[in-house]
Amino acid sequence: MEFLELLINALIAGILLGGFFAALSIGLSICFGLLDAVNIAHPTIIVGAAFCTFLLNDLLGIDPIVAGLILTPVFFLFGMGIYSLYYQFFERQSAEALRGLAFFFGLLFIAEVVMIMIFGVDHRLVSAPYIGESFTAVVTGMTFSVPYRLLAAFVIAGLMTLGISYYLSSSYFGRATSAVHQDMMALSLMGADPVMIKRIAFALGLATCGLAGALMIIVIPIEPAVGRFFIGNVFAIVVLGGLGSIPGTLVGALILGIAESLVSTFFGPSWAPAVSFGILLGVLAFKPTGLFGTGDTR
Amino acid sequence: MAEALLKVDSVTKNFGGFTALSEVTTEVKAGERFGLIGPNGSGKTTLINCISGTLTNDGGSIIFDGQDLQGMKAHVRTAAGITRTFQIPRPFHSMTIIDNLKIPLEFVSASGRAQTEIRDEAMSILETMGMAEKADEETSGLTQIELRKLELARAIAAKPKLLISDEAMAGLTGNEVDEVTQILINFNEQGMTIIMIEHIMRAVMQFSQRVICLDAGQLIAEGTPDIIQKDKGVERAYLGV
Amino acid sequence: MLQRYRFEIGCVxxxxxxxxxxxxxxxxxxxxxxxxxxxxxxxxxxxxxxGGYGGYINFGTAGFLGLGTYVAIAMIQWYGAGIIEQIIVAGALAGLLGLGIGYITLRLKGVYFAIATLAIAIVLETFVNNWDYVGGAAGVSILPPRTPELLGITIVDRKGGGIFYNNKEWLFFLMGALAIASVWIARTIEFGKLGRGLNAIKDNEEAAECMGVPTLKLKLIATVISGALMGVAGAVFPSYLTFVDPPTAFNLEFAVNSLAMPMIGGTFTWIGPVVGSILLGTVQQVAIVTISSEINLLIIGLLLVIFVTIAPHGIVGWFMKKNK
Incomplete structure (x- = not known):
């Protein structure tokens, strides 16, 4: 009975965590999966957004979710800028893709150091009515407990990821983005500017960081280096779901969320970081195209 | 001449739901000059990728020199005697021209020999291409025809039994096309079997002893250049009617 | 004669x-x-x-280094192993880690190897945090032997009976010898068949494979050598620092520096990383003392981004006219 209670609680927490992970990964899925821009700074940019949320909440008393919505267009513009740089120095010169990786790694490091210089290494929190309390229910003698903060993050993450997923699969822009992935030439023939489409898609990927950052600080206390702990998660999710597949990313996020939650519950939270790495290596070893991937991995 | 060097038997290749090659069967005889034509997207490059080992065919078999190539890596196939050039030249851009040639020499055809011997060997290949004076230059300064010649020279340095030339003449002038064709004919006369993939019909028809035509992943015609040029199916494939 | 052995004489x-x-x-x-x-x-x-010869980026330097550090600690805890044994075993195990990760990811596009290495440090740190034998999350203190011996010769003796007066001097010399050995290994690779094959892979992997280069094999060899040397670097750490905790051993700074120093110096030849690390290393040591360690890290990050974008052939590239 006690085991069952633990298990069900772990599964519920895992699904909620999966929703949060989906919010962290969907932007990377666009940049990496659809545009081949391997933005390893993605989680760190999310932490940046989390600190912006902290400032808006701490100084102006704005609700973190509202703050995330305010930040989204700001990060969209930021993404336009970063992509312009990336395009100028790497894509246009068809430089080795790996040099682009070093570029994003440099960005990751700079962002982290700047945050340490501004905010120090202390953990920061935000306050909102739904943070701190838990929803508790007793069913057939078992106690189930769901923190409202996870619930809030799950709802917002779900709305955002499903919205983007729907938009990319049904709009002209979404189809153009997958065309950019498959055939640049055909797209120019259709009269669309592939570079512009890529820039907007990349910016959309970074725009998700705005809201994802707000969700991050709702879910956990943050410090500048916390992004590193999510690098394994977001890449494991995108690779597990399959490059180029946004729905795959959502499924991958749920799987990883549940897996991490189970490991935390039954083996202790200190083992959680090993889960994503295990999944990442497992997928690369046995099915590198992921669950729903179409791209080639060689 | 009768012995088949390469046997392609019902080779199939799919990309996701798209069938790039559908049960292609053909043979290339030892010492033959073999032409491979077909409109864009007909599967020519996919076929030679499967033969050279950069792609793995999903069905069928490829036998080279009596050896089944299934599961054999590309570099092992190169050592076994199949070398290909790339449609868009892919020189090793951080190396000099002669160093480009030294790679296949060192790893395949002259493996284990002294550096001075390897250099001499590379020089003599460059000489047959008329590129000896460029030996120590970087690849970045090369003209279109020189890049094409380097691509061929590097492939020849692997001393292949079968050379696959993937559109070695795209973007060249009429005289240059003749020059490259003559180079290939010279190597064929020394005993090298050559598959030429080409869009320039004049070159491929002049060069080949036998030609096959692919369309939408299927083999639609096979025969001497004369027969192919009169084939209605080939005409339809190219004109798209 | 002297010309020919210039490099070897330089090493001595x-x-x-x-x-x-x-x-x-x-x-x-x-x-x-x-x-x-x-x-x-x-x-x-x-x-x-x-990274430089083969073009495959390893973000996991801190992981390989930390593995070496903790292998050494485990061996000291286990039976008080000598430093040379620690170095050999740490190098072997770090090389094995490279082989494992490489075998899974090097058959795929280069980014997959890079991504897999990103997470190594975090995962190994997780294991160490959970492994109390080597101190766990709290860290561990190492007491170096007072008078270590090697082949019957006393290496360190404070009273003056050994070659060195204290442990720090001995380890300084040892690190010097290891660094010189690594440069010698790198240069030997660069001017040999392995180096030329790796270069071909960096320039165009598919073309290299089609020209007969056994690409996977060469990449694996390079990963193992590279990882082993990182493990060796880590093995000296516990004896030198005498106190190690996971955040020190798995510090991201190692990953950044190991990438930034060659990129800034120039990745295409053995001189590049040497120039990069001496230059940047000196600047860092001065900056940490005179300004602050955060500013110092910021400088590295900015230099990395600037060099990667504008001068991909690094400082050595200027002298060899590689930066156009």
Whole structure:
């Protein structure tokens, strides 16, 4: 009975965590999966957004979710800028893709150091009515407990990821983005500017960081280096779901969320970081195209 | 001449739901000059990728020199005697021209020999291409025809039994096309079997002893250049009617 | 004759210089700074064997290094192993880690290897945090032997009976010898068949494979050598620091520096990482003391981004006219 209670609680927490992970990964899925821009700074940019949320909440008393919505267009513009740089120095010169990786790694490091210089290494929190309390229910003698903060993050993450997923699969822009992935030439023939489409898609990927950052600080206390702990998660999710597949990313996020939650519950939270790495290596070893991937991995 | 060097038997290749090659069967005889034509997207490059080992065919078999190539890596196939050039030249851009040639020499055809011997060997290949004076230059300064010649020279340095030339003449002038064709004919006369993939019909028809035509992943015609040029199916494939 | 063995003579001179420095009384800070710089020569040279010659980026330097550090700690805890044994076993296991990760990911596009290495440090740190035998999350203190011996010769004796007066001097010299050895290995690879094959892979992997280069095999060899040397660099750490905790051993700074130093120096030749680590290492040692360690890290990050975008062939590239 006690085991069952633990298990069900772990599964519920895992699904909620999966929703949060989906919010962290969907932007990377666009940049990496659809545009081949391997933005390893993605989680760190999310932490940046989390600190912006902290400032808006701490100084102006704005609700973190509202703050995330305010930040989204700001990060969209930021993404336009970063992509312009990336395009100028790497894509246009068809430089080795790996040099682009070093570029994003440099960005990751700079962002982290700047945050340490501004905010120090202390953990920061935000306050909102739904943070701190838990929803508790007793069913057939078992106690189930769901923190409202996870619930809030799950709802917002779900709305955002499903919205983007729907938009990319049904709009002209979404189809153009997958065309950019498959055939640049055909797209120019259709009269669309592939570079512009890529820039907007990349910016959309970074725009998700705005809201994802707000969700991050709702879910956990943050410090500048916390992004590193999510690098394994977001890449494991995108690779597990399959490059180029946004729905795959959502499924991958749920799987990883549940897996991490189970490991935390039954083996202790200190083992959680090993889960994503295990999944990442497992997928690369046995099915590198992921669950729903179409791209080639060689 | 009768012995088949390469046997392609019902080779199939799919990309996701798209069938790039559908049960292609053909043979290339030892010492033959073999032409491979077909409109864009007909599967020519996919076929030679499967033969050279950069792609793995999903069905069928490829036998080279009596050896089944299934599961054999590309570099092992190169050592076994199949070398290909790339449609868009892919020189090793951080190396000099002669160093480009030294790679296949060192790893395949002259493996284990002294550096001075390897250099001499590379020089003599460059000489047959008329590129000896460029030996120590970087690849970045090369003209279109020189890049094409380097691509061929590097492939020849692997001393292949079968050379696959993937559109070695795209973007060249009429005289240059003749020059490259003559180079290939010279190597064929020394005993090298050559598959030429080409869009320039004049070159491929002049060069080949036998030609096959692919369309939408299927083999639609096979025969001497004369027969192919009169084939209605080939005409339809190219004109798209 | 002298011309031909210029490099080898240079190595011997450098080794002698390292030894002489340990025999003169210097401010402790210089040994500390010198050790750090020599360690960076070793680490960035190791990184460059795969990253510079083969074009495969390893973000996991901190993981390989930390593995070496904790293998050494485990061996000290287990039976008080000597430093040379620690170095050999740490190198072997770090090489094995490279082989494992490489075998899974090097068959795929280059980014997959890079991504897999990103997470190594975090995962190994997780394991160490959960492993109390080597101190767990709290860290561990190491008591170096008072008078270590090697082949019957007393290496360190405070009373003057050994070659060195204290452990720090001995480890400074040892690190110097390891760094010089790594440069020698890197240069040998560069001018050999392995180096030429790796270069072909970097330029165009598919073309290299089609020209007969056994690409997977060469990449694996390079990953193993590179990883092993990083493990070696880590193995000296516990004896040198005498207190190690996971955040020190798995510090992201190692990953950044091991990447930034070759990129800034120039990745295409063995001199690049050496120049990069001596230059950047010195600047860092000065910056940490005179400004602040955060500003110092910011400088590295900015230099990395600037060089990667504008001068991909690094400082050495300027002298060899590679930066167009």
């Amino acid at each position: 001179v450098a080794l002698l210089a390292c030894f002489l420095i340990t025999q003169v009384e210097l401010n402790r800070f210089y040994y500390f700074a010198g050790f750090a710089i020599l360690q960076y020569v070793l680490i960035s040279t190791a990184w460059n064997i795969l």
